Amino acid sequence: MPVRTAVIYARFSCSKQREASIEDQLRVCRDWCGREGYAVVAEYADHALSGRTDDRPKFQEMIANAGESEIVLVYMMDRFSRDAFDAPIYKRELAKHGVRLVSALEAIPDSPEGIIYEKLLEGIAACESAKTSVRTKRGMEGNALKCMDNGVRVYGYHPDSDGHYQIVPGEAEIVREAFGRRIAGETCGSIAEDLAQRGVRTYTGRPCGYTMVYKMLQNEKYRGIYIFGNVRREGGMPRIIDDGTFDRAQHVQGKKQRADEDWGDFVLSGRVICSACGRTMPGVSGRSHTGAKHEYYGCKHCDMKAVRRDWLEGETVEALRTILSDRDEALRIAQMVVDSQTDHLADEERKRATAALRSAENGMRNLLAAVEQGIMVPGTKERIGQLKEQQARARRDLESLDACKLDAVVFADFLQSGTLLDDRSLLDAFVYQALVSEECVLVTLNYDDRKLEPARVSLSRVLTDCVWLPSGHNGRTYLTCKNGRLLIRISRPA
Numbered sequence: 001m002p003v004r005t006a007v008i009y010a011r012f013s014c015s016k017q018r019e020a021s022i023e024d025q026l027r028v029c030r031d032w033c034g035r036e037g038y039a040v041v042a043e044y045a046d047h048a049l050s051g052r053t054d055d056r057p058k059f060q061e062m063i064a065n066a067g068e069s070e071i072v073l074v075y076m077m078d079r080f081s082r083d084a085f086d087a088p089i090y091k092r093e094l095a096k097h098g099v100r101l102v103s104a105l106e107a108i109p110d111s112p113e114g115i116i117y118e119k120l121l122e123g124i125a126a127c128e129s130a131k132t133s134v135r136t137k138r139g140m141e142g143n144a145l146k147c148m149d150n151g152v153r154v155y156g157y158h159p160d161s162d163g164h165y166q167i168v169p170g171e172a173e174i175v176r177e178a179f180g181r182r183i184a185g186e187t188c189g190s191i192a193e194d195l196a197q198r199g200v201r202t203y204t205g206r207p208c209g210y211t212m213v214y215k216m217l218q219n220e221k222y223r224g225i226y227i228f229g230n231v232r233r234e235g236g237m238p239r240i241i242d243d244g245t246f247d248r249a250q251h252v253q254g255k256k257q258r259a260d261e262d263w264g265d266f267v268l269s270g271r272v273i274c275s276a277c278g279r280t281m282p283g284v285s286g287r288s289h290t291g292a293k294h295e296y297y298g299c300k301h302c303d304m305k306a307v308r309r310d311w312l313e314g315e316t317v318e319a320l321r322t323i324l325s326d327r328d329e330a331l332r333i334a335q336m337v338v339d340s341q342t343d344h345l346a347d348e349e350r351k352r353a354t355a356a357l358r359s360a361e362n363g364m365r366n367l368l369a370a371v372e373q374g375i376m377v378p379g380t381k382e383r384i385g386q387l388k389e390q391q392a393r394a395r396r397d398l399e400s401l402d403a404c405k406l407d408a409v410v411f412a413d414f415l416q417s418g419t420l421l422d423d424r425s426l427l428d429a430f431v432y433q434a435l436v437s438e439e440c441v442l443v444t445l446n447y448d449d450r451k452l453e454p455a456r457v458s459l460s461r462v463l464t465d466c467v468w469l470p471s472g473h474n475g476r477t478y479l480t481c482k483n484g485r486l487l488i489r490i491s492r493p494a
Contacts (some may be wrong), residue, residue, distance in 0.1 A: 006038040006102075007061055011079045032073065032104040041069050054086050063090055067097035077103050086245065144228040147236035152228065153203045154221055155212070156240055165226075166235045172240045174200055174211045178216055179241055181313040182249045188213045188414040202284040217249050266297070267313055268434055274299040280490035283309060297436070307436050316443050317423045320430055325414070334412040349397065357394035362386045 010025040016441065022045050033040050042065070044058040054060070054412035072094060074080045080101060081087040091101050143150050148163035156175045157165040174195065181191050189210045196207035218225060225248045225345050226236025266283030274281050281297040284306070366386045368382060435442040 003039045004037060004071075005041045006064075006071045006073045007031050007062060007069040008033075008040055008043045009059065009071050009080065010043070010075060011049060011056070011059070012047065013050050025079065029073050029104050038071070038073070048084070052082050054083070054090070061092055064098050066094050069099065071100045071102045073102050073104055075103070076105050077101075081288070095209060098384045119485055141229065141231065144231040145233075147226040147233055154219070155203070156222065157237070162379075165221075166241060167238050172285055175216060175222055175240050178213055179222075179249050181243050182217055182252055183245065185252060188217065220246070222246065266295075266309060266426070268297070268316075268431060269425050271431060271433045272297040272307070272312070273433050274302060274436050275435050275442075276304050277302045281436060299436075304436065305438060307441065312434065312441060313423070313427060315441075316434065317426055317430060319443070320426050330412040331409070334409070343447075353394045353397035356390055357398070360391035360394060363387045364391070 008026060009325065010022050010027040010029070012021045013026075026043060026045070030040060032038075042062075044062040046056040046058045049056045074078075077087075078309040081090065090325075093316050094101060140365060143163065146163075147165070149157075149159040149165055150163075154172040156163065158168050160166050176194070178191055182188070192208050192210050195213070196209065200208040202208065202212055216222070221237050222239070222241040223243055224235050224239035225239050226233040260291060269283050270280055272281040273279070277299065279299060279301050281299045281304070284298045285293070285295040287293055295309040296306040297303075297309060297312060367384055368386070371380065430445050432444045432446045437443070
């Protein structure tokens, strides 16, 4: 009589079981094979992997080797899979090779009724897995509401015995140093390289790299904000970085790291476009053979003549200030900004306040009408008091929202004040892109001249078929309009 063969598969989940459970499963399965007369030809085991996924190395190896035995034996059906869709798919794959799935502890009859029983076991396994997931998430959410670490490690902190973050002094100094160096203009890569040489490592043991420093500089936990999933708690963690330092670090562009040299900041980086190939022209700098310093926006993909940084930025600023020197134009731009304020949160608050006010007024009207008709119900006086309080609160909210609106005249004064609006801020606020050709530079501004609203960034990166309509003259600069968007044309020097 030929010997029947079996393969044993075992698995444990880190959230519910222990390492020793693998040996327990294998022992029970071996005993079953001994009683039933099966020879074990292979054993597969996945450690600390959930049954809700099929991304299990040994499981996939077992499926790939299907056909080496007559059955696949598991301790219980939920060890094979806890996913309602994966289980029948992989059972079918085994069946293609003439292999049955058998449970050592669950006696599934070899009959039509056994099919129902097996499907019931699969459903129970999937249901229990889903319930476990819900319980786990609920528990982690509860921990998050208490600002506990939930197993999330953050450089600069270490959880105490209660699971709350505490500052690690030495690591906190590294964090403060990284923020200070970034604010000074140093690149994330340069900071990371230095920290790696000094032995700073990630929690996985790898040397500090660009990603570690970049994420560190973006992590709001360092300013005392606890974040986990949808939970966000101000003051939920001990603070390492103050708000001002954190905010300044978010708006810094790295500069070239050359010792004892002051190199320019390419304000229009990413917005200078080559008209020949449509690609951006990044900032490039260096010294000539005479030692003179040169800074340009240059195209690396074609032979477009580079444009000097100081000339392009200076001419653009001069043209912008010419526009803003016209009081009517400054007022019109200011009014565009005021009219196009799109604070969705404020809009929602205004809707709620307006609805609350309308509800209170309608309620008071209805109650007073009932009183006039001689209809009195218990609590009428108290209800009128509540409605008056609701009405007053809604009016205060609306007045507060109105007080937050910009004043066009005050904003126009700001735009026209050269001392308040520096060159960099002017370029950042107004310039959408600068299209460079051999003859001129076409600067597109961030507002629409026809629709009287801030520009919506939907133009092609390369503008074509330009129709020039000169509206002013000041030497080399012409204010022009095309398709409603305000443009500035600057002739390039010979």
